Amino acid sequence: MIQMTAEAAEATRTEPVVQMSGVSVSFPGVKALQSVGLTLRAGEVHALMGENGAGKSTLIKALTGVYSIDEGTIIVGGEPRTFHSPAESQAAGISTVYQEVNLCTNLTVAENMLLGREPRSFGRIDTRAMNRRAGETLTRLGLDIDPKSQLGTHPIAIQQLVAIARAVDIDAELLILDEPTSSLDADEVAKLFEVMRTLRAEGVAIVFVSHFLEQVFAISDRMTVLRNGQFVGEYLTAETTQLQLVQAMIGRELETLDKIEQAAEEHTVKTQGAPLLEVLDLGRKGSVESVDLQVFEGEVIGIAGLLGSGRTELARLLFGADTPDRGDMRMRSKGTKLRTPRQAIDHKIAFSSENRRSEGVIADLSIADNMVLAMQASRGWLRPIPARTKDRLVKKYIEALDIRPTDPNALMRNLSGGNQQKVLLARWLITEPELLILDEPTRGIDIGAKAQIQQLVADLAKDGMSVVFISAELEEVLRLSDRLVVMRDRRKIDERANEDVTVSDVLEIIAGEVRNDA
Amino acid sequence: MSAQAPTIKDLGSSLPDAIRRFTPPPRFYPVLATIALFIGMFGAGSIRYEGFSSPQTILSVLVDNSFLIVLAVGMTFVILTGGIDLSVGSVVALSTMIAASTLRSGWSAPLVIVTVLLTGSVLGLLMGLVIHYFEIQPFIVTLAGMFLARGLCYVISLESIPIKNGTFTSFASGTIEIGDYFITPSVVVALVVLVIAAVVLHMTRFGRTVYAVGGSEQSALLMGLAVAGTKVGVYVISGFCSALAGLLFSIYTLSGYNLGAVGMELDAIAAVVIGGTLLTGGSGLVLGSAVGVLVLGLIQSFISFDGTLSSWWTKITIGVLLLAFVLIQRLFTRRTT
Numbered sequence: 068m069i070q071m072t073a074e075a076a077e078a079t080r081t082e083p084v085v086q087m088s089g090v091s092v093s094f095p096g097v098k099a100l101q102s103v104g105l106t107l108r109a110g111e112v113h114a115l116m117g118e119n120g121a122g123k124s125t126l127i128k129a130l131t132g133v134y135s136i137d138e139g140t141i142i143v144g145g146e147p148r149t150f151h152s153p154a155e156s157q158a159a160g161i162s163t164v165y166q167e168v169n170l171c172t173n174l175t176v177a178e179n180m181l182l183g184r185e186p187r188s189f190g191r192i193d194t195r196a197m198n199r200r201a202g203e204t205l206t207r208l209g210l211d212i213d214p215k216s217q218l219g220t221h222p223i224a225i226q227q228l229v230a231i232a233r234a235v236d237i238d239a240e241l242l243i244l245d246e247p248t249s250s251l252d253a254d255e256v257a258k259l260f261e262v263m264r265t266l267r268a269e270g271v272a273i274v275f276v277s278h279f280l281e282q283v284f285a286i287s288d289r290m291t292v293l294r295n296g297q298f299v300g301e302y303l304t305a306e307t308t309q310l311q312l313v314q315a316m317i318g319r320e321l322e323t324l325d326k327i328e329q330a331a332e333e334h335t336v337k338t339q340g341a342p343l344l345e346v347l348d349l350g351r352k353g354s355v356e357s358v359d360l361q362v363f364e365g366e367v368i369g370i371a372g373l374l375g376s377g378r379t380e381l382a383r384l385l386f387g388a389d390t391p392d393r394g395d396m397r398m399r400s401k402g403t404k405l406r407t408p409r410q411a412i413d414h415k416i417a418f419s420s421e422n423r424r425s426e427g428v429i430a431d432l433s434i435a436d437n438m439v440l441a442m443q444a445s446r447g448w449l450r451p452i453p454a455r456t457k458d459r460l461v462k463k464y465i466e467a468l469d470i471r472p473t474d475p476n477a478l479m480r481n482l483s484g485g486n487q488q489k490v491l492l493a494r495w496l497i498t499e500p501e502l503l504i505l506d507e508p509t510r511g512i513d514i515g516a517k518a519q520i521q522q523l524v525a526d527l528a529k530d531g532m533s534v535v536f537i538s539a540e541l542e543e544v545l546r547l548s549d550r551l552v553v554m555r556d557r558r559k560i561d562e563r564a565n566e567d568v569t570v571s572d573v574l575e576i577i578a579g580e581v582r583n584d585a
Numbered sequence: 586m587s588a589q590a591p592t593i594k595d596l597g598s599s600l601p602d603a604i605r606r607f608t609p610p611p612r613f614y615p616v617l618a619t620i621a622l623f624i625g626m627f628g629a630g631s632i633r634y635e636g637f638s639s640p641q642t643i644l645s646v647l648v649d650n651s652f653l654i655v656l657a658v659g660m661t662f663v664i665l666t667g668g669i670d671l672s673v674g675s676v677v678a679l680s681t682m683i684a685a686s687t688l689r690s691g692w693s694a695p696l697v698i699v700t701v702l703l704t705g706s707v708l709g710l711l712m713g714l715v716i717h718y719f720e721i722q723p724f725i726v727t728l729a730g731m732f733l734a735r736g737l738c739y740v741i742s743l744e745s746i747p748i749k750n751g752t753f754t755s756f757a758s759g760t761i762e763i764g765d766y767f768i769t770p771s772v773v774v775a776l777v778v779l780v781i782a783a784v785v786l787h788m789t790r791f792g793r794t795v796y797a798v799g800g801s802e803q804s805a806l807l808m809g810l811a812v813a814g815t816k817v818g819v820y821v822i823s824g825f826c827s828a829l830a831g832l833l834f835s836i837y838t839l840s841g842y843n844l845g846a847v848g849m850e851l852d853a854i855a856a857v858v859i860g861g862t863l864l865t866g867g868s869g870l871v872l873g874s875a876v877g878v879l880v881l882g883l884i885q886s887f888i889s890f891d892g893t894l895s896s897w898w899t900k901i902t903i904g905v906l907l908l909a910f911v912l913i914q915r916l917f918t919r920r921t922t
Binding site for chain 2: 153169178190217233
């Protein structure tokens with residue numbers, strides 16, 4: 068038995084701040100939570116773990132009063148409570164930072180931190196005091212942000228930190244951080260952890276949701292694992308290994324990743340003869356400078372590069388989402404000009420955008436409708452897809468991609484991120500493309516869904532589809548791709564066969580270029 | 586941080602230098618553009634027409650449009666939350682009808698005023714409740730409200746009713762001298778409403794919640810703000826302002842007329858947009874809306890000073906200006922997002 072931290076041990080003896088038990092929540096067509104329990108103690112960081120769609124966000128929203136619960140009890144500070152709105156739970160000392168930044172970009176940083184709690188004198192808001200108080204909180208958290216600046220002028224990472232500063236300012240007994248680190252860089256994460264440790268020492272109970280296992284092990288005292296809306300177990304972090312945690316979270320999918328790697332290694336591509344797609348000197352002012360690229364049949368091209376290196380811009384050029392202003396493009400050795408996505412679709416090119424929410428998902432349509440969208444568009448609106456064909460295709464892809472829920476009429480908005488991503492992939496696969504461009508297909512989704520999507524890409528390539536795979540996660544790019552293209556500063560700086568290339572090799576290529584410039 | 590946006594305080598001693606380098610926050614840009622337009626129009630008129638340059642020209646614009654300022658102020662609250670209120674013109678007409686008919690049957694002026702203001706507020710309250718709790722688009726709900734209020738005018742009377750009440754007529758003929766120039770008590774009412782609205786919007790929690798709801802209703806809800814009360818509240822305010830504008834209008838015309846104020850809701854919306862408020866909500870100032878009304882009024886002054894132009898040029902100019910401002914806003918928001 069490994070000893071618990073002193074704080075955690077002490078906290079175990081005291082009464083829990085929040086105790087949820089037997090909580091069930093359902094949406095139309097989806098049983099999101101089934102009899103789940105969660106116990107939170109003062110002065111403890113409690114990690115809530117699980118794949119996408121496991122029910123973490125739902126559990127949090129059930130606690131904070133965004134969703135109403137069908138069954139179960141929530142005991143806060145020793146008393147059974149039911150919150151009907153976030154305002155009520157906030158009043159009870161529960162403060163939440165949601166996955167997506169939920170602030171108003173049209174207001175100032177200080178206003179966002181103190182909305183609803185502005186310092187007032189004689190009934191009117193004391194702007195000066197408000198800015199001062201916001202400034203003090205920001206300073207306490209070590210953040211160098213002007214409280215008077217408009218929130219919308221800051222990058223997402225800063226907005227995320229402001230959201231946390233708002234939650235801290237509430238003086239909550241329970242602070243819920245739902246994926247607070249997904250848009251933060253390493254320094255900012257370290258800063259956040261410092262803040263979390265300070266608050267923990269002050270006796271605040273903290274719920275921490277994250278996909279990054281290392282972060283969870285670095286900061287949490289205790290973990291609760293959910294899977295498919297059900298409670299798996301509660302663990303002490305100090306007594307649990309990463310492997311045990313991953314197994315608890317996903318069960319079987321762990322082996323899949325290993326298999327993909329093997330399959331990708333065995334997978335060989337014939338790079339002789341005419342390429343499927345060839346671009347020469349392709350570029351667009353302010354977007355990408357002159358790129359040459361060949362994609363052969365059945366080949367996975369991985370594009371690596373830092374954020375802003377031009378990897379997304381290149382994908383958009385290949386698809387015609389942005390119009391190139393220079394260069395030539397040949398599809399099957401025939402000269403082609405792609406000026407619109409429509410022309411690209413006609414050439415059997417498909418593109419799944421990195422902005423799942425704003426450029427892909429239509430939240431109010433069903434899974435089935437979302438899936439057939441691209442196919443319908445390529446047929447033209449005057450030739451509706453026969454209902455039987457549609458049902459068959461939708462059923463096939465729900466099964467093939469293991470989409471949950473399996474009901475084709477479930478609304479897209481009720482799906483988890485990973486499942487939404489799978490529906491979007493199905494949308495393009497239905498059109499039977501020859502070239503599939505995937506921009507960050509695994510961002511913000513859990514390890515299980517990631518493995519499934521990677522497996523799918525490997526399978527598709529084996530069946531002869533060409534894939535351009537873009538991801539910020541280098542491991543993923545290296546695992547899947549046959550050939551590697553490295554981008555930096557909107558240029559292609561390197562291209563090599565993916566044989567024994569490691570992550571640090573790629574980082575060196577990117578960094579090497581920096582040194583050469585300096 | 587603060588060095589990026591120099592303020593007078595930062596720059597210390599050299600005041601002229603500080604003024605030269607002072608840059609207002611971006612949220613004031615649209616209003617400043619409207620003010621610049623107003624000054625430009627006034628300058629152009631002064632060069633072109635004799636007598637236009639007199640301050641009385643502006644004061645007369647205020648006198649002739651005081652009710653529209655009140656209306657635009659109410660509309661600004663609604664639009665800031667991302668809503669719209671199409672009922673205001675009809676509520677103005679209904680208010681004039683209620684005022685005229687109750688005065689004719691001998692009610693006292695204070696009682697009439699309270700009745701009218703209550704009616705407008707209750708209408709706004711009902712529309713706000715429907716919009717929020719049934720989640721129906723404000724466009725449709727207030728369109729229904731517009732027909733309802735207009736229909737009620739005809740229920741009260743099929744003909745226009747003159748107002749002969751002493752309080753109302755003396756208020757109508759009253760003037761307030763400022764040196765050689767004059768304004769009417771209605772202008773004072775409008776300006777007081779404007780100041781109160783500005784204070785409410787910028788210095789109260791309700792006001793800041795209005796902006797928050799317009800910025801992102803979902804976020805406002807998750808931040809635990811009183812979204813329901815705020816959304817309903819802005820329609821109550823708009824209803825109240827419509828009723829008050831109706832009272833001012835009945836004093837201006839000294840009658841209740843069931844065909845009056847047709848299309849005035851569109852003038853109010855135009856003024857708000859020209860004043861720099863985004864129709865999507867979350868950004869704008871009541872001061873801008875008031876200046877927007879002045880711009881509309883000044884166009885009419887142009888036409889009356891010219892004498893040869895048809896009054897339809899007013900509409901054409903408003904159309905062009907509206908389009909120009911919406912386009913400018915589009916460019917503006919595209920740059921900042």
